[in-house]
Amino acid sequence: MRKVLAAVAVVSLLTACSSGTNSASSSGGDNQTLTIASVDQGSIEKVVDAFKAANPGVTINLSTSGADQYQQQIRTQLASGTAPDVMTVWPGNGNPGATYVIAKPGYLLDLSDQPWAGQLPDAFKKVAQYEGKTYNAVFGLNGIGAVYNDEALTKSGLTAPGTWTELLTFCKAAAGKGTPAFALGIQDNWVTQIALYALTATTVYGADKDFDTKLAAGQTTFAGSAWTTAMAKYQEMNTAGCFQKDPLGTSYESSQTLAATGKTLGIIQGNWIIGLLKGKNPNGKFTMKALPATDNAAEFVMPAAAGAGYGVNAKAKNSELALKFITFVMSPEGMKIFNEAQGSLPTLPDAGSAVDPGLAELSTFVKDNRTVPFMDQLWPNAKVQQTMLSGLQEVFSDQATAADVLKDMDTDYKAGS
């Protein structure tokens, strides 16, 4: 019996080896196999299916993972020469998987000669390029605002606030009814920045479109600018009862449940939350509006930025097919599939995808050029954002003041790249 088992073990080992070498040689040899690594779980699959239908005979090895895990894995793969042909790349700078970070050591193929590269609106070019060359096929646009649960709002008898003063009154009234205005799940620290971005868009960038340039030139600082106003407003919202109790003990996941089931009237989040809320409450209707940060609605600005796009490995085993795939992603057809599945807006004007009716206000803001990219996309290193995220948790738990956090962000910003 033992001999039999040993034999089985040996045979299975042998077959494991041989199948391994086979797959390696096939992905290297023929021109019909493409490897893709992506964070767009739930939408990339549809795009891949459509691409395969349009290109019979093509095999695609797709792997998807969460952003944290992906950033860790892709860096290891790039450094060791085992990265896939096509991969998710974030726009701009400021995170470990961002365009500047990966393009700088030469890991990305220059996509400047692709027809779509010239058509990208300027706001996206800035974050899709590194030193004037395009590396990132950004297909979708995400925005941040107050997302209301229409049914819960109707039931409460309240209306969505249109000014900062109305917002505070709204928060107090909503808390009084036992259904707080917004769910806030900042146990997951990345969530802390979302409401702050919604406030800085108007208070900082609404007043000064060139804030980023001035910050980079050292003419202004976080601690010495309207960022302090935005921080103060964030804290004022908290004391006014805008959020449910214990935001620091509430996870992102739990905050979705609160907003989806009407235990809060809404949530301050990116447009991607609408799909997630509908997943938890398929009959729900959710509408995104700009978060009022002043009393003059005409000066509101919404944070809106290119979402993660795709780059091509400079050492791709199959760069021809990789470029074909990128072209498909940026074609009206591919862009439509992607953005409809993600609930985002297309980056190219002629993509013609059906925008979720809940995002009408965001599309208007985009059309009217009343948006500003997510603040971190042009920061020189990943540390500024991480300092802000853990700093905001400290502000919410009284371990630090807003001024401390902004000062630390200045220090990290000045440390450069």
Added chain:
Amino acid sequence: MTRTRTAPWWFALPALTLFAFVVLIPSARGVYYAFTDWDGLDPAFTLIGLDNFTAITDDPDALQAVWHTLLIAVAITVIQNGIGLLLALGVNSAIKSRNFLRVLLFAPAVVTPIVTAYLWRNLLGPDGAVNSLLALFCIAGKNWLGDPDLALWMIVLVVVWQFAGYSMVIFVAGLQSVPKEIYEAAAIDGSGPVRRFWSIVRPLLAPAITINLMLSIIGGIKLFDQVYALTGGGPGHATDTISTLIYKDAFTLGEFGYSIALAVVLTIIVAIASAGQYTVLSRNERAAS
């Protein structure tokens, strides 16, 4: 005579070679990066000497993480083994259903730490089971994981909840090596249960104590999964340990050199703690036997 003769050293060569290629050489190559500014991506990096290590001493987050790590390790070691020993004494007595109890108490240790951590993250949430239970008794719930003063202790609680049964099993094994005759003779001579424990059981339990303390202190110092899943090191940095900081510095900030330097520091702490503890405990063991 021939039986006690030690085997020639080169018998160990195949195993040592394998160990060297799988553990020693990769580790040594890894340590090299602690002296560089490598970002984990760019093949062009420079040697910067001890800069990463001096940076650790200037980094309040790192110093705080070292403190948290030691606090967690000591707390887990004391509480987990205290409870484990009490449970072991309990299930080693002549009570009914003791086999069932042993299985039940050991069960949490079988589950992956990340799963128990996510479970407890929900139980300890603002509207979680713990607060709901307290509400039944009209006690105001707490923000268990969101309060920087409580969060660290919740991590200790979750680890102890999961692994007290594991310590218990090792203690039970030790207890079963205590000869019944000595124990009964002492009882007949009139010594009470406390005296019997202190003079008979404790010395004979010394090997089990050594193993348990070693395992829990090393596990405590290296703790990662539970911290990462329960609090992610937050709120702020209130529960960051050396391990979570290593992860964040490497994979979120891309500061691989610095993070490897931190890992080297962690290795040194583990080595000192376990060597020191082993020396003290084995001396006690010899004194006891």
